[in-house]
Amino acid sequence: MGDTKTANGGTRLVSVQSAQLGFNETISAIAETAAERERESRLPHEEIARLKSLGFGALRLPVESGGHGLSLREMFVVARDIAAADSNLAHAFRNHFWQVEAALRRCDHPFHEHVLRLTGQRKTIGLSFTETDAAAAGARASRVLSRLEWDATRDAYVGSGDKVYATGNLFNDAFVGLAIESRAGRTVQYLLERSSGVSDDDDWQGFGQRMTGSGTARFRAVTVPAAHVYPADPPRSDDAAPWGFTFHQVYLTNCIAGIARRVAIDAVEVLRTRRRNYYHGDATHPAEEPVLQALLGRIRAYSASVEATADRAIDALQRAWDSFDTPNEYDATLAATLSASEAKVVIDDLAPQIASWLIDLGSGSVVSRAGALDRHWRNIKVIASHNPRLYKEKLLGQNALTGQLPPTGAFF
Incomplete structure (x- = not known):
């Protein structure tokens, strides 16, 4: 989804979707300075402001309302590009994007109209x-x-x-x-x-x-x-789907998928620039070492699998969105919630391992704080901790055995 493969089969940072919006230069600049911000603990005020001015927060609004008119699926493509550049920035927009989604569904309510007006003015909205x-x-x-x-x-x-x-x-x-x-x-x-x-x-x-x-x-x-x-919003009908927070989980999982992509990109640079090999290796230069080439291939394959798993959950969420206020809403929303849980269980297991392999690939050459490559593992684990995987595993098992339905609160 989003086409992030180069002609020679490698992985690129920015999707065609973001490039068509004119975001590629900004996203690349954010990626180039991400490690520096990490080392200096510098908050990304300028970077956030730039994304706002480009209309990142207004991706889902119609063009005539000051937005870019993207589908839900397309919005996730761009958000993943931002996460690959610097997951902090993508994460910082999550609550805003949820407010926009809620407003788009209830746009006949004056409160939500106000949310959309502010969004069209390139402002972002948080929670209190x-x-x-x-x-x-x-x-x-x-x-x-x-x-x-x-x-x-x-x-x-x-x-x-x-x-x-x-x-x-x-x-x-x-x-x-x-x-x-x-x-x-x-x-x-x-x-x-x-x-x-x-x-x-x-x-x-x-x-x-x-x-x-x-x-x-x-x-x-x-x-x-x-x-x-x-x-307050009027209550929805009794036959409406009660799972209203799946977006939150899919957005976080999408951020982790972005980090996994960045690990695959960084892995290529790590192996290309690594100068010394172990004396018991099979090649003089690390980039010619078969075992390291194989590990790079594994990182690439697992990263691609993480993105594909996230895409499956996003597609299910898009179908749920498309079914809003239709007879199929309940089934489609339940399927999206279960798909989001499945994606989280898999990705929360695989993504930290991929980030760990990056250190294996570079060995002692990449453990310096200057490169801040440890941030990938740390960021993955912190995002994953927001909604515990263990409860998703339990629910999926119960659902398979007995048809147990997911909880309806904010962490599902």
């Missing part, structure tokens, strides 16, 4: 609600701005709260969430544009995905205009 930091099994998500209090002096609502693990919020222009509105005591949706009272701490301590802006977002007496507070 989250799970509690130490939730018990089965506990529901808690709100960050748990209550919006009406302030007559400001002629607006006021709210406060903290969001932990606020992925991408450091770079976002607006934030959405749910709260109790004080005057009527009802649950509402709100859209808060960045202003005074919003701050972001780069306090994310993960050993990978360090530059995703995933620290704590703090909202202190923020003002939400009454025009930006909307009724």
Whole structure:
């Protein structure tokens, strides 16, 4: 999907899809400086801004609304290219893309119309609600701005709260969430544009995905205009598919597939530039060493298989999207959720191994922090940890045996 093979059979960084959009120069520049950002722990403010200006966040919007008019499948192609260049940047856009997908499905609702307007202006939207930091099994998500209090002096609502693990919020222009509105005591949706009272701490301590802006977002007496507070989405019909969060999982798995592609690309450069071979090898130059050529081939093959597995889940998600509000919606959405789980189980196992083989290929020549090649393994493991693979394996086994249905919450 996306055509990332060169004429001689090698793997290239940028797909035809991204090149046609005019993204290739920017993606290549992001890839060239990724290791430098890793070494310097430098947040990608400039790179994120450039992607916004190109309309990366508006890939799914119709052209007449300020977007590029891509299908869901095509959007994943471009997002994987960004992940191959620097997975931090692709990951930072995940919550925004989900808001866009939800808005495209409910575009007749004024809240979602507002989301799409901001997106068409090349702005990105994050979250201001989250799970509690130490939730018990089965506990529901808690709100960050748990209550919006009406302030007559400001002629607006006021709210406060903290969001932990606020992925991408450091770079976002607006934030959405749910709260109790004080005057009527009802649950509402709100859209808060960045202003005074919003701050972001780069306090994310993960050993990978360090530059995703995933620290704590703090909202202190923020003002939400009454025009930006909307009724909650009406409940869907009883026969609608209840699995509404498969996109999140597929997006993360797609990011890992991008890293696997980058490993395959880096592996070629590692072997080409490696100068010394072991005395007990069969060739003077490492690039002529059969065992190393075989390992390079294995990396390439496994990387291609990871991408193909991710594509299978993306295709299932596209079919689910196409079936929205049709009699086939339930079956197609269930199939997409199961396919996403299958892809995660396989890719979470294979991708770290591929990244480890890269170190085997270069041996002591590539363990220097200067190349930051260890970031691939670390980033894969951190992305994979977001939604534990073990629970996906259990569900898939139960489903095969008894027809057990997946959970309907955010981690499926």
